[in-house]
Amino acid sequence: MKTLDELNQKMGRGTVRLGVPRQNAAWHLRCAHRTPRWTTQWGELPSAKA
Template sequence: MVTMDVLNEKMGKGTVSLGLPEKNAPWHLRCANRSPRYTTNWYELMKMYTD
């Protein structure tokens, strides 16, 4: 953190930052429309019962 502070002080605010996504990053929309993982996680498979 000290190194980040020193670099930002020398080179300008926001030059170095943590790997956090921007608030309005374009990939947020793609992530919101992602389908469930029915085929990749056994515990998320739908359960069907018959009598």
């Protein structure tokens, strides 16, 4: 954290941040609308019961 603080002080506030995604990041919207991974994830297969 000390190094992070020093870099931000030297190069401007918010220049270096932790790897936390922003709320309105462009990839966040794409991720929300992706198709299910039925062909690669067994846990995401739909199941039917009779």
